[in-house]
Each structure stands twice: as C-alpha cells, then as structure tokens.
Amino acid sequence: MTKLGILQLPYNPAALRQLVKQLAKLSGQVLFIDLQARIDACTPLSLPDNVRFVACPSYEIEVLVQQARELQLDNLVSFAELGLVPAAQVREALGMHGHDELTELNTVDKHRMRVCLRDAGLSQVRSTTCQAPELVRAIEEFGLPAVAKPAKLTGSIGVQLLADMNDVPDYLQRLQANPYSKDCQLVLESFIPGAEYSVEGLLLDGAIHLYGVTEKQTTEAPYFVETGHRFDANHPLLALLHPALQAIFPALGMSICPFHIEFKMVEQRVEIIEIHSRFGGDFITQLLEYSLGNEAFLEFAEYLLHGHVPHLERQAATITAVGFAPVPAGVVRSVSALPRADAIELLEHSIDVRPGDVVTPKTGFYNRPAYFISRLRDRQAAQVFEQWMKAFTIELATKESA
Structure with a gap:
C-alpha cells in the first residue's frame, strides 16, 4: 500500500x-x-x-x-x-x-519571489531586503511609504505600511516582541492600492486547475489583518488568471503543488502580492469544500500517489464566506449574543473567548477569537452577511474598568 x-x-x-x-x-x-x-x-x-x-x-x-x-x-x-x-x-x-528546495525558496522567500517575477517582466513592484537593524538605512535609500514584512513568514505577521519615519520605532519594537519575527530578514516593497484577492488551485505537472477566487476583507492600512474571505468558484477574474499563471509558474520553477496566490489587479494586469505552494489557511479550504463539494487535500494526494485528476462542477457552486472578529490585546469585558441568523445561512461558527479572558495576540496586532462561515445566495447577500458580522461584538475593558 x-x-x-x-x-x-x-x-x-x-x-x-x-x-x-x-x-x-x-x-x-x-x-x-x-x-x-x-x-x-x-x-x-x-x-x-x-x-x-x-x-x-x-x-x-x-x-x-x-x-x-x-x-x-x-x-x-x-x-x-x-x-x-x-x-x-x-x-x-x-x-x-515534487518541487526541490530552490523551487520552494522561490515562493517561501518573498524577496526572492519578487526578483524572479521582476526579472521575467511579470511584476512592477519595487523591492529590497534588509535585516531589522538596517531598516532605517534601507528606508532612506528606498523611500516611503512602503510595506515592510518578514521575508519568510505568513499570516500577516509583521506586515505594516510605513507611512513615514515616525512609524519605524514602534514597528521594530513590535517585531522584536514577537517570537516569530524577532531578528528576521525584512522585505520593503512599494505599496499597491486596491482590492486584494487570492486564487486557489492545483498545479499538476504543469496543468493548472483553478478552484476559484477569494475576495479578502482586511483592517486596511497599516496592518492589513484579514477580517474575512468570500470564495467564488465562478468569479469573473478567473478568465484573466489562467493565462497570467501560465507565465508566472514557469518563472518560479513551479510544476506540482497546491497553490494559494494573493494578488491585486493593476490596470487589468495581475500583480502578485505573495505566492504559496500550499493551500490557503483561514478556512479557505472549508469555503472551497462548502462551495464546490471538492475535497482539495484529498484531490492533491490522489493525484500525487495515483495520478487521478480532479473534476469540478462549477454550475452548482455557491458563494461562501467567513468572517472573523479581530480583537487587539486586552481583557475581554463582554461578548455579545449571537445575532439572529434569519437572513443568512450560517454553516459553522466558533467563539473562543468569554468575559474575563486576556487577549494576547501572538502573531500580529490582533487576535481573531471568533469566526463565522456562511453560504451566500448571491453576491448581494455578502452585504447582509457583513452587516450581520458587525452586530457581533467583543468588547475589551478600559483601563479604568479593568
């Protein structure tokens, strides 16, 4: 066996x-x-x-x-x-x-990825790299505003838009206080405005299989913590993504892997933010399964071991969404009751804090101690789900009441 x-x-x-x-x-x-x-x-x-x-x-x-x-x-x-x-x-x-070490480094190392794409004419984002003690000097040469992030971490750990030099001392202190980002190599990149997406799929010996596109909601600048995702197996951007990826994968040496690729659209051109040769986290694989019925982990394993190619039925796919409740450091004063769910189809949820709990973010500026997954009838229903999410609150105690 x-x-x-x-x-x-x-x-x-x-x-x-x-x-x-x-x-x-x-x-x-x-x-x-x-x-x-x-x-x-x-x-x-x-x-x-x-x-x-x-x-x-x-x-x-x-x-x-x-x-x-x-x-x-x-x-x-x-x-x-x-x-x-x-x-x-x-x-x-x-x-x-499977991929060798150098191929994996082309995506795990964000600066290396950017250099590969830029050398192939597939990115217009400016980028440089430095160690944390060299950040001020690097900024003086690179200029601001710029997005700073660890070269080899994920999950928005240590990601911040630096608008001016006044942001730097607090940023460096935050990096040093986090065990994941302490003393790490940094990347500085020019900031790309606009909506952020990711595309989910499988690359099977050069053949591209797209599951769908995930629209992202974040806290915006300066920390860009993801507060929700909306997965659509029939997203209109899919038609542009396939030809773009046909050029991007060879430039990085990629041939067989799952992929989760974060991108923005710049004048109808796909501009890569990050590429991961793995499935997306943050419940994206759950959204995919609820939407399409496809079991992505199983499908990749079946191809790897037995050569079985997955099949997608997009016609019956639904839009699915997950929302998170981001909370900064502090003591929880109250957790609201679950809002009435008459107008949405709530598939699963979890609330992992209660009054009196201490919130200590481990990977970034926020923790996200609650999540809610919903099926949306159409794209307009996304606004209903967002309003429903806003009705759920986790309040922290003030210093006076703590």
Missing part, C-alpha cells in the same frame, strides 16, 4: 480535522510527522484506520530523511508554510516527485 507523509501538523484545529476527514478516503496510508510536543498539543482526534501520527525527534534534515526511509514513504509533502522547504529537501534527497 502506498504511503504519504505529511510534515508538520496544521496549527488550526479545524484545518486538521478537515484534512484527516478527507484523507480517510485516500487509497493509501497517511502518516502525519511532527514533534511529539506538537502531536500532544492536538485536540483529541479520532483517526481513521489509514491515518496515524508519527513523532520525529527533530526537524533536522538528516533525521527526517532517515525517518522517511524507515517509514518507506512514497512521498512527503507539507501543507504548512514552515514545512515546505524541509519537505522539499527530503524529497530531493530521496528522489521523490
């Missing part, structure tokens, strides 16, 4: 549940490989017969290569950003099918 290894567990418990549920249908064994501490931290989960957790002593490549040999894996992948390069190194060492 074929064996697929998956390096590093998802941090989102809902993503892990979806992944396990889908891969229970895979014709083969699935081995989730991670540190014992990460496995122990998982919410108790009933695993199907073909799925099991396997502890690794460390993420050292030599250790992972030896373990892959002992487990007799047919392939090793990762759906976590930090696992993409180690998984590629193992594949390369053992001759497994």
Whole structure:
C-alpha cells in the first residue's frame, strides 16, 4: 500500500480535522510527522484506520530523511508554510516527485519571489531586503511609504505600511516582541492600492486547475489583518488568471503543488502580492469544500500517489464566506449574543473567548477569537452577511474598568 507523509501538523484545529476527514478516503496510508510536543498539543482526534501520527525527534534534515526511509514513504509533502522547504529537501534527497528546495525558496522567500517575477517582466513592484537593524538605512535609500514584512513568514505577521519615519520605532519594537519575527530578514516593497484577492488551485505537472477566487476583507492600512474571505468558484477574474499563471509558474520553477496566490489587479494586469505552494489557511479550504463539494487535500494526494485528476462542477457552486472578529490585546469585558441568523445561512461558527479572558495576540496586532462561515445566495447577500458580522461584538475593558 502506498504511503504519504505529511510534515508538520496544521496549527488550526479545524484545518486538521478537515484534512484527516478527507484523507480517510485516500487509497493509501497517511502518516502525519511532527514533534511529539506538537502531536500532544492536538485536540483529541479520532483517526481513521489509514491515518496515524508519527513523532520525529527533530526537524533536522538528516533525521527526517532517515525517518522517511524507515517509514518507506512514497512521498512527503507539507501543507504548512514552515514545512515546505524541509519537505522539499527530503524529497530531493530521496528522489521523490515534487518541487526541490530552490523551487520552494522561490515562493517561501518573498524577496526572492519578487526578483524572479521582476526579472521575467511579470511584476512592477519595487523591492529590497534588509535585516531589522538596517531598516532605517534601507528606508532612506528606498523611500516611503512602503510595506515592510518578514521575508519568510505568513499570516500577516509583521506586515505594516510605513507611512513615514515616525512609524519605524514602534514597528521594530513590535517585531522584536514577537517570537516569530524577532531578528528576521525584512522585505520593503512599494505599496499597491486596491482590492486584494487570492486564487486557489492545483498545479499538476504543469496543468493548472483553478478552484476559484477569494475576495479578502482586511483592517486596511497599516496592518492589513484579514477580517474575512468570500470564495467564488465562478468569479469573473478567473478568465484573466489562467493565462497570467501560465507565465508566472514557469518563472518560479513551479510544476506540482497546491497553490494559494494573493494578488491585486493593476490596470487589468495581475500583480502578485505573495505566492504559496500550499493551500490557503483561514478556512479557505472549508469555503472551497462548502462551495464546490471538492475535497482539495484529498484531490492533491490522489493525484500525487495515483495520478487521478480532479473534476469540478462549477454550475452548482455557491458563494461562501467567513468572517472573523479581530480583537487587539486586552481583557475581554463582554461578548455579545449571537445575532439572529434569519437572513443568512450560517454553516459553522466558533467563539473562543468569554468575559474575563486576556487577549494576547501572538502573531500580529490582533487576535481573531471568533469566526463565522456562511453560504451566500448571491453576491448581494455578502452585504447582509457583513452587516450581520458587525452586530457581533467583543468588547475589551478600559483601563479604568479593568
């Protein structure tokens, strides 16, 4: 029986549940490989017969290569950003099918990605890179306003629009206070205004399979924390994306992977913000499954192990949306009751805070302790869902009342 290894567990418990549920249908064994501490931290989960957790002593490549040999894996992948390069190194060492290390670095490293695209004439965004102590000097040469972000992190960690030099001391302090971004390499890029989107799909030995487009809602400048997503399998931008991606993927050496690509439209041209050779987080794979019925994790695994090409039925697809409740640091004073849901179709939700809880954002300026997923009858229904979301509030105590 074929064996697929998956390096590093998802941090989102809902993503892990979806992944396990889908891969229970895979014709083969699935081995989730991670540190014992990460496995122990998982919410108790009933695993199907073909799925099991396997502890690794460390993420050292030599250790992972030896373990892959002992487990007799047919392939090793990762759906976590930090696992993409180690998984590629193992594949390369053992001759497994998939991207090599340099290809993964072309997307994991945001500055490297920008240079590849610009050299191929596929991006007009200015970019430079520096270490945190060099940021002031780099800004003096690059100019402001500019977007600063860590070169190899994700999830809006450390992303900020720097409007003038007065923003820099607080930004550097925020980077140093965050264990993920402390002492990291930074990227400075020119800011692109306009609506932000992402496209979700599979790249299967050069063949592009598009699931749909996700419209993004954010807190806007300066932090751009994502507050919601709206997935549409029949989005009008799909017609422009396919030819654009046919040029972009070869420029980065990409040939076989899931993809989640953030972009903006500039004068009817696709301008890439970030490219990820994995599925999108933030419940995007749940939106995709609710919309199309496609099980994206399973479909990629089935192609990788058995060559099965997925099938999409767009005619019956619905628009699906997720909304988050962003909360900065503080003590929760109150959590409102769930608004009446008569006008929306609420598919699932979770509220993970209650009065008295202390909110301490770990990856950015905000935490998002509540989410709501809805099915929308049409694009106009999105406004109804947004108004419904605004009726749900998490209030923090003031210093006087804390």
